[in-house]
Amino acid sequence: MRKRIVRGFRMWQRNVDVFKSHYMASIVGNIGEPVLYLFGFGAGLGALVKQAGGVSYMEFIAPGMMAAAAMNAAAFECTFGAYTRMAEQKVYEGILATPMAVEDIVLGEILWGATKGLMSSLIMLAILVLFGLFDKFAEIPLIIVNMAALGVAISALTLCVTAVSGSYETFNYFFTMFLTPMMLFTGIYFPADRFPSWFSSLFLFFPTVHAVNINRYLFHGGSVTMPLLGAAFMVFFIPFGVWLSTRMIKKRLIPAP
Amino acid sequence: MAIVDAKNLGRNFGPFHAVDGINFSIQEGECYGFLGPNGAGKTTTVRMVQGLLPRSSGDLTVFGMDIDRRPDGIKSQLGVVSQENNLDRDLTVRQNLITYARYFDMPTDEAKKRADELLSFLQLDAKKNDRLSTISGGMQRRLAIARALINNPRLLLLDEPTTGLDPQARHLIWRRLTSLKKQGITMILTTHYMEEAERLCDRVAIMNTGKILIEGRPAQLVAEIIGEEVTELHIDEDNRQQALNRVRELDVNYEMYGDTIYIYNNGRRVMPSVLEIGHRSVLHRKATLEDLFLKLAGRTLVDG
Numbered sequence: 034m035r036k037r038i039v040r041g042f043r044m045w046q047r048n049v050d051v052f053k054s055h056y057m058a059s060i061v062g063n064i065g066e067p068v069l070y071l072f073g074f075g076a077g078l079g080a081l082v083k084q085a086g087g088v089s090y091m092e093f094i095a096p097g098m099m100a101a102a103a104m105n106a107a108a109f110e111c112t113f114g115a116y117t118r119m120a121e122q123k124v125y126e127g128i129l130a131t132p133m134a135v136e137d138i139v140l141g142e143i144l145w146g147a148t149k150g151l152m153s154s155l156i157m158l159a160i161l162v163l164f165g166l167f168d169k170f171a172e173i174p175l176i177i178v179n180m181a182a183l184g185v186a187i188s189a190l191t192l193c194v195t196a197v198s199g200s201y202e203t204f205n206y207f208f209t210m211f212l213t214p215m216m217l218f219t220g221i222y223f224p225a226d227r228f229p230s231w232f233s234s235l236f237l238f239f240p241t242v243h244a245v246n247i248n249r250y251l252f253h254g255g256s257v258t259m260p261l262l263g264a265a266f267m268v269f270f271i272p273f274g275v276w277l278s279t280r281m282i283k284k285r286l287i288p289a290p
Numbered sequence: 291m292a293i294v295d296a297k298n299l300g301r302n303f304g305p306f307h308a309v310d311g312i313n314f315s316i317q318e319g320e321c322y323g324f325l326g327p328n329g330a331g332k333t334t335t336v337r338m339v340q341g342l343l344p345r346s347s348g349d350l351t352v353f354g355m356d357i358d359r360r361p362d363g364i365k366s367q368l369g370v371v372s373q374e375n376n377l378d379r380d381l382t383v384r385q386n387l388i389t390y391a392r393y394f395d396m397p398t399d400e401a402k403k404r405a406d407e408l409l410s411f412l413q414l415d416a417k418k419n420d421r422l423s424t425i426s427g428g429m430q431r432r433l434a435i436a437r438a439l440i441n442n443p444r445l446l447l448l449d450e451p452t453t454g455l456d457p458q459a460r461h462l463i464w465r466r467l468t469s470l471k472k473q474g475i476t477m478i479l480t481t482h483y484m485e486e487a488e489r490l491c492d493r494v495a496i497m498n499t500g501k502i503l504i505e506g507r508p509a510q511l512v513a514e515i516i517g518e519e520v521t522e523l524h525i526d527e528d529n530r531q532q533a534l535n536r537v538r539e540l541d542v543n544y545e546m547y548g549d550t551i552y553i554y555n556n557g558r559r560v561m562p563s564v565l566e567i568g569h570r571s572v573l574h575r576k577a578t579l580e581d582l583f584l585k586l587a588g589r590t591l592v593d594g
Contacts, residue, residue, distance in 0.1 A: 123376035
């Protein structure tokens with residue numbers, strides 16, 4: 034177990050080394066996007082929508098946008114990024130000639146996806162502080178845990194998609210059918226109770242809505258039922274996701290007879 | 291004890307038998323070559339030894355261990371140069387080695403020292419801080435060899451190490467592999483360059499459609515099956531049938547490919563009669579592994 038974590042960390046470290054050589058571009062994107070979104074949605078839509086969920090519109094979207102930042106960064110890293118390493122550059126194949134196993138590679142990729150998710154969401158948080166949209170500093174440790182958990186869950190989920198992708202185009206299915214709906218219907222930009230309950234319930238099987246609920250609770254308080262349910266979901270979903278993504282990537286890299 | 295021991299080793303992809311029950315045993319310090327056309331099963335064999343493909347049937351031990359049960363123990367003593375370039379293109383030349391050393395749990399200081407030694411051994415010092423996209427194919431292949439040596443492997447797997455390289459780059463790699471051989475590293479090499487196999491391999495196995503057709507020392511195989519010498523008779527198209535009839539009368543072993551008739555051994559005895567056959571040019575030379583390969587090709591090998 035200790036060996037697995039050390040080796041998973043080696044894969045993570047490889048990604049960090051690469052990231053160091055072009056971190057500026059990445060960080061500019063990470064800062065630029067949220068500012069544009071906050072300004073666009075907050076100022077534009079916020080002028081029309083005076084209040085949502087008992088707070089101003091800007092305040093309403095703040096916790097969800099943090100989750101969205103984590104989700105997007107992790108999803109991009111573990112689809113396009115991981116696919117490039119696996120299928121285009123054959124980096125995994127090179128690594129498999131060493132004592133590293135598929136399990137270690139997958140663990141490292143998930144940790145890296147979560148790291149990028151966490152970085153994006155923390156940059157978002159810093160901007161929220163600058164805009165005066167966040168002042169619950171005591172909640173930051175729990176927010177970090179929540180965003181890291183979302184990053185891990187999304188990374189594992191998206192690696193499953195990567196495992197069965199034949200080309201970059203395949204990711205269009207995933208982004209259109211899963212990621213965009215998870216942006217729109219999980220209470221990030223508007224309360225999820227606007228939609229028929231059978232429809233909203235579908236999203237309870239995926240991690241995003243839970244992370245949004247937890248974040249919203251940590252930002253604004255309110256009922257603790259859904260956030261607790263969300264935490265329980267994550268506790269089950271994460272090990273399952275890690276197991277499934279490892280299994281699927283292994284099936285692709287080391288084809289059984 | 292054999293370094294690699296395969297008994298009745300097989301691998302299927304669905305109904306297709308990529309490797310079909312082969313036996314071989316490789317001793318410490320030996321360079322063993324798998325020859326054969328594309329699709330013969332060479333790469334599949336190497337990937338099974340490397341633990342990248344589980345076998346469908348038979349037994350396979352590396353350093354006396356079963357690759358399915360002890361992948362770690364085996365892979366830590368293995369160096370692999372794959373056919374397809376899988377260097378880390380996001381890293382520089384030197385970073386490739388240092389990052390790779392980390393996968394073997396090598397401490398950073400040692401990794402740096404070893405990386406610099408290998409860069410100089412493979413004449414890559416001048417390029418050590420370059421990105422991979424800026425160095426030539428030959429240099430990339432040399433880097434792949436350096437990377438495979440980072441853990442001081444006991445066994446080196448080389449899957450077509452010089453395919454696609456210019457003669458100069460190829461010779462440099464051959465010299466380095468020869469010097470590694472002298473250091474006592476066991477090697478498995480796949481190639482379709484017969485010259486490469488003749489220079490480097492102590493023993494070769496010629497494969498086709500997943501089976502080993504023959505196995506042995508290159509010089510011995512050539513001597514047994516082809517003989518000492520070969521006469522090549524280059525003929526004109528319109529003279530073909532006539533020339534072939536004349537060769538048949540001479541009672542010699544021969545094969546015909548395109549516009550060339552290869553007359554095996556005893557060339558000297560029949561040389562006067564051969565020269566009387568109408569021809570464009572004639573070449574009398576020492577028999578090589580290529581003759582053996584072509585002779586087998588004429589009978590059984592099919593390009594997959």
